[in-house]
Amino acid sequence: MSVFHDLAMGFGIALQPTAILICFAGVLLGTFVGVLPGIGALAAISLCLPLTYYMLPVHGLILLAGIFYGAQYGSSTAAILLNIPGTPSAAATCLDGFPLSKKGRAGQALFVVTLASFFGGCVAIILLIVFAPPLARFALSFGAPEYFAVMLLGLIAASTASSGSAAKGLAMVVLGLGLGMVGTDVTSGTYRFTLGMVELTDGINLVALAMGLFGIAEVLTNLASSESAAPPARSFRLREMLPTRREAKDSVRPAIRGSLIGSAVGALPGTGPAIAAFLAYAIEKRVSRHPERFGTGVFEGIAAPEAANNASVQAAFIPTLCIGIPGDAVMAFMLGAMIIHGIVPGPQLISEQPEMFWGLVSSFWVGNVLLLLITLPLIGFWVRILSIPRQYLYPTILFLICVGVYSVNNNVFDVFVAVAFGLLGFVMNSLRYPVAPVLLGYILGPLIEENFRRTLFISNGDVTAFASSPVSIIFLALSVLALVWPLYSHRRALRRARSAEV
Amino acid sequence: MRSIAKIMAAAVALLPFAAPALAQAFPEKPVTLVVPYPPGGNVDSAARLIAPRMEEKLGQPIVVENRAGAAGMIAAEYVKNSDPDGYTLFMAANGPLLFAPMTMNRPKAYDWKTDFAPISSVSITPMALTVRSDLGIKTLPELVERADSDGLLMASPGAGTTNHLAAEKLMAETGKKWRIVHYKGNAPALASLAGGETAFAFDQMSVILPQIKEGTVTPLAVTSKERVKALPDVPTLAETGVVDFQAVTFTGLLAPAGTPKDVVAKLVDAVDYALSDEEVQKRFADLGSDTQAMSPSEFGDFLAEMDKTWRPVVAEVNAKR
Amino acid sequence: MKSVSVRLGLWAERIFAAFLFAMGGVLAVYGWDYGLGEMNDIGPGAFPLGLGLVLMALALRCAYEATPEDSAERDLSALLFMVPGIVLWALLIDWAGLVAATAVLVLFCIPAEAKLRPLGALVLAVLLCLAGWLVFIEGFNLPLTLFGAR
Numbered sequence: 001m002s003v004f005h006d007l008a009m010g011f012g013i014a015l016q017p018t019a020i021l022i023c024f025a026g027v028l029l030g031t032f033v034g035v036l037p038g039i040g041a042l043a044a045i046s047l048c049l050p051l052t053y054y055m056l057p058v059h060g061l062i063l064l065a066g067i068f069y070g071a072q073y074g075s076s077t078a079a080i081l082l083n084i085p086g087t088p089s090a091a092a093t094c095l096d097g098f099p100l101s102k103k104g105r106a107g108q109a110l111f112v113v114t115l116a117s118f119f120g121g122c123v124a125i126i127l128l129i130v131f132a133p134p135l136a137r138f139a140l141s142f143g144a145p146e147y148f149a150v151m152l153l154g155l156i157a158a159s160t161a162s163s164g165s166a167a168k169g170l171a172m173v174v175l176g177l178g179l180g181m182v183g184t185d186v187t188s189g190t191y192r193f194t195l196g197m198v199e200l201t202d203g204i205n206l207v208a209l210a211m212g213l214f215g216i217a218e219v220l221t222n223l224a225s226s227e228s229a230a231p232p233a234r235s236f237r238l239r240e241m242l243p244t245r246r247e248a249k250d251s252v253r254p255a256i257r258g259s260l261i262g263s264a265v266g267a268l269p270g271t272g273p274a275i276a277a278f279l280a281y282a283i284e285k286r287v288s289r290h291p292e293r294f295g296t297g298v299f300e301g302i303a304a305p306e307a308a309n310n311a312s313v314q315a316a317f318i319p320t321l322c323i324g325i326p327g328d329a330v331m332a333f334m335l336g337a338m339i340i341h342g343i344v345p346g347p348q349l350i351s352e353q354p355e356m357f358w359g360l361v362s363s364f365w366v367g368n369v370l371l372l373l374i375t376l377p378l379i380g381f382w383v384r385i386l387s388i389p390r391q392y393l394y395p396t397i398l399f400l401i402c403v404g405v406y407s408v409n410n411n412v413f414d415v416f417v418a419v420a421f422g423l424l425g426f427v428m429n430s431l432r433y434p435v436a437p438v439l440l441g442y443i444l445g446p447l448i449e450e451n452f453r454r455t456l457f458i459s460n461g462d463v464t465a466f467a468s469s470p471v472s473i474i475f476l477a478l479s480v481l482a483l484v485w486p487l488y489s490h491r492r493a494l495r496r497a498r499s500a501e502v
Numbered sequence: 503m504r505s506i507a508k509i510m511a512a513a514v515a516l517l518p519f520a521a522p523a524l525a526q527a528f529p530e531k532p533v534t535l536v537v538p539y540p541p542g543g544n545v546d547s548a549a550r551l552i553a554p555r556m557e558e559k560l561g562q563p564i565v566v567e568n569r570a571g572a573a574g575m576i577a578a579e580y581v582k583n584s585d586p587d588g589y590t591l592f593m594a595a596n597g598p599l600l601f602a603p604m605t606m607n608r609p610k611a612y613d614w615k616t617d618f619a620p621i622s623s624v625s626i627t628p629m630a631l632t633v634r635s636d637l638g639i640k641t642l643p644e645l646v647e648r649a650d651s652d653g654l655l656m657a658s659p660g661a662g663t664t665n666h667l668a669a670e671k672l673m674a675e676t677g678k679k680w681r682i683v684h685y686k687g688n689a690p691a692l693a694s695l696a697g698g699e700t701a702f703a704f705d706q707m708s709v710i711l712p713q714i715k716e717g718t719v720t721p722l723a724v725t726s727k728e729r730v731k732a733l734p735d736v737p738t739l740a741e742t743g744v745v746d747f748q749a750v751t752f753t754g755l756l757a758p759a760g761t762p763k764d765v766v767a768k769l770v771d772a773v774d775y776a777l778s779d780e781e782v783q784k785r786f787a788d789l790g791s792d793t794q795a796m797s798p799s800e801f802g803d804f805l806a807e808m809d810k811t812w813r814p815v816v817a818e819v820n821a822k823r
Numbered sequence: 824m825k826s827v828s829v830r831l832g833l834w835a836e837r838i839f840a841a842f843l844f845a846m847g848g849v850l851a852v853y854g855w856d857y858g859l860g861e862m863n864d865i866g867p868g869a870f871p872l873g874l875g876l877v878l879m880a881l882a883l884r885c886a887y888e889a890t891p892e893d894s895a896e897r898d899l900s901a902l903l904f905m906v907p908g909i910v911l912w913a914l915l916i917d918w919a920g921l922v923a924a925t926a927v928l929v930l931f932c933i934p935a936e937a938k939l940r941p942l943g944a945l946v947l948a949v950l951l952c953l954a955g956w957l958v959f960i961e962g963f964n965l966p967l968t969l970f971g972a973r
Binding site: 042045046049050139140142143144184186187189191198200201202269270319323325326327329332334336337340341342344345346347348410411446450457458460 | 540541542543544546547550551554567568569570571572573575576579605606653655660661662681683684685686687689690692693694696697698699708709711712713715716718785788789790819
């Protein structure tokens with residue numbers, strides 16, 4: 001098979017000592033920015049771009065790509081330990097990760113997410129190797145109705161996934177959708193809800209929103225209540241961080257499902273790892289036999305989203321490399337970097353510059369193995385964060401959030417936005433309104449609205465356009481199922497409970 | 503740290519000349535290029551490409567600072583409100599400098615004529631008008647005709663972009679009408695074109711060249727004054743005989759209004775020096791752009807011409823929504 | 824620092840529901856104003872209007888569902904000091920620089936956190952500034968300054 005020949009060539013490039021060293025530097029830096037709240041991969045990548053001018057093009061890309069997927073490994077750390085996602089894509093990991101920490105299973109949780117991330121990465125890379133061009137064509141066949149159907153499924157699946165009061169969960173989804181409307185309307189160019197503030201014409205900043213709702217709100221909530229944060233670990237030996245056989249077994253299937261969902265979502269331009277992670281979490285809860293335990297600290301609830309977000313960032317290279325269409329801001333930057341290096345991503349890349357393509361793809365594997373080797377020994381170190389007295393930890397977190405949020409646009413306005421959402425999040429935590437649905441609604445809202453309106457615009461008002469392709473029909477059907485399923489399973493549970501009483 | 507050492511060294515070296523040397527002393531600290539977009543785009547790349555060479559010429563570090571947001575207005579206002587001493591410069595492009603203040607109805611909006619001092623343009627990026635190859639359309643008149651009669655859809659990377667405005671002008675001048683689908687940026691617009699959801703589009707050269715090479719789309723015209731090196735067989739808009747205007751995106755450097763003439767002159771030299779470097783030219787060519795240095799007055803005239811061409815089009819678009 | 828305790832009861836639930844209702848109202852009213860468009864060209868106001876109406880309905884539902892059992896005791900002293908601390912950080916960072924802004928932020932954490940002593944706070948502020956300078960200014964080249972105006 002020629003794939004093996006190509007791969008051999010790729011590894012020939014990726015396993016050169018220089019390439020390994022550069023890859024190591026990239027993933028290490030990525031892990032680091034991933035752990036720091038607010039500072040994302042983009043900051044580190046733009047920092048390293050000038051350095052890559054002096055490298056071989058393939059080395060430069062290995063470095064930048066390493067930062068990108070390395071950040072996904074790091075971002076779950078603060079999510080699990082402190083309930084603060086290092087990047088917005090780890091927000092779904094907070095839902096069960098932090099409760100696990102509270103139960104004293106922080107080390108095990110970090111262990112599981114590391115393996116899940118590695119697994120997700122590997123699945124996506126295999127797909128990238130075997131199916132890249134057909135997957136890219138499949139992604140291209142997604143038009144407005146297909147995007148609408150997929151996003152709708154994501155929204156419905158996830159909005160019925162929060163625990164606690166259904167009305168409160170739904171209200172938060174809708175609030176998030178509303179927040180997503182702020183800014184310039186893509187379809188008409190109208191400024192909506194900008195309150196006359198020029199800073200709001202690009203919408204509310206995602207990082208500011210996430211760091212406010214999760215980070216600042218978490219600090220305020222902890223200080224204001226008598227509830228304790230996660231207990232410090234008693235031992236820092238790696239052996240004691242190993243999950244039990246049961247915990248490991250619980251995580252396998254979710255990691256597989258998460259990897260597949262993440263790969264599929266990642267291959268679609270315009271989606272991103274946060275959507276992949278939320279979707280994987282929601283679906284995991286949906287197929288679980290004990291959905292009520294989600295949110296209380298189950299390993300399924302962290303393995304799935306972490307496998308998904310890492311798979312999605314690897315799969316995001318599919319449209320970027322194969323059709324020259326970047327999936328998100330970071331990928332757009334990578335694309336720019338490639339062009340500066342004289343590499344034109346597009347349909348011709350694989351045939352015209354095979355060493356480039358296969359070298360980069362092979363380096364993903366090298367990078368994921370390196371990340372495994374870096375991250376596992378670090379778990380003991382990260383868990384020590386929980387032993388830092390909170391009077392020093394919390395000011396430090398606030399400081400990191402301030403700098404991180406500021407750094408996104410080098411603008412203090414975003415810090416004010418984060419404070420406002422910190423207050424909102426505090427009130428929501430206190431009154432048991434879930435925060436994750438706000439973030440989800442905010443991310444999905446603009447995509448759903450845009451594609452809904454675009455579908456009707458293109459079809460000239462014909463509603464049947466929504467069900468014009470097999471893909472959109474399948475996803476619309478799944479959306480209906482996702483709506484009906486909770487009712488059904490609720491009734492079944494009732495029936496079971498009744499028969500158990502008898 | 504290195505910069506501090508450099509400043510110290512410079513200060514010591516300049517000590518004997520003290521006051522009278524002040525004017526000659528520019529620059530005595532790092533110069534900042536403010537980019538109105540996040541890292542990664544054309545404008546950001548342009549700034550990062552010229553920065554190292556300008557550094558060589560000026561003998562001071564050049565810092566590229568991204569202040570994205572509000573279609574570039576945040577960066578523009580930041581530079582406008584900086585001291586006019588040549589240390590804070592605006593790496594401008596069409597949108598942030600010209601279109602944004604026209605579109606946004608704001609009392610405090612800035613005006614490039616009164617608030618900025620042009621230094622030099624840096625690069626010019628032409629666009630290509632392309633149509634999906636499977637439609638079999640080969641010329642611009644044919645496209646305009648069929649877009650109107652068959653209801654072909656055009657992809658635009660956003661309302662108010664040069665791409666969108668070029669289409670509005672083409673419609674106005676030909677008297678034909680078609681529907682424009684707006685996407686959020688170049689990538690989804692291109693995906694819709696390549697995937698067949700839309701039929702034709704104006705796209706920046708770097709974005710569309712791979713698709714042209716692949717044969718997915720057929721180029722009908724380029725929007726620059728002269729033909730583009732990468733597509734020698736494709737006519738300019740004027741050569742098609744249908745319309746006569748050019749629609750290019752540019753990048754250029756401006757200082758806050760009131761920056762001393764000699765400081766501007768030094769910066770002009772530095773830009774000239776950077777753009778005369780063959781390596782730099784090659785990198786711009788890879789990005790699908792041509793380097794283009796102008797004197798401050800030429801750059802001012804260039805901006806005035808752009809302003810004259812596009813202000814009525816923007817006003818028209820604004821009135822419609 | 825004396826704690827400023829508030830017991831969150833039914834009243835808090837109701838106020839927040841009212842807040843959500845108002846947000847829904849804003850969405851709906853502005854949505855109406857932005858225009859609903861046509862079937863083949865849905866306007867920018869249609870979604871906000873729809874979302875606003877749904878949010879108002881859900882807010883009513885939340886208010887109706889609220890029970891006194893949801894109440895919890897909250898100590899607001901952290902909030903009262905930390906939030907101004909962050910706001911001041913943001914106000915100071917551009918013109919006064921990282922050192923002053925961070926010092927103020929940590930200073931405002933002292934009354935919010937009983938166990939944070941002035942000496943500990945001083946050490947913490949110094950360490951954060953040092954780390955911030957190393958990582959963010961030298962490392963990531965963020966456009967921050969240590970002592971303001973470049």
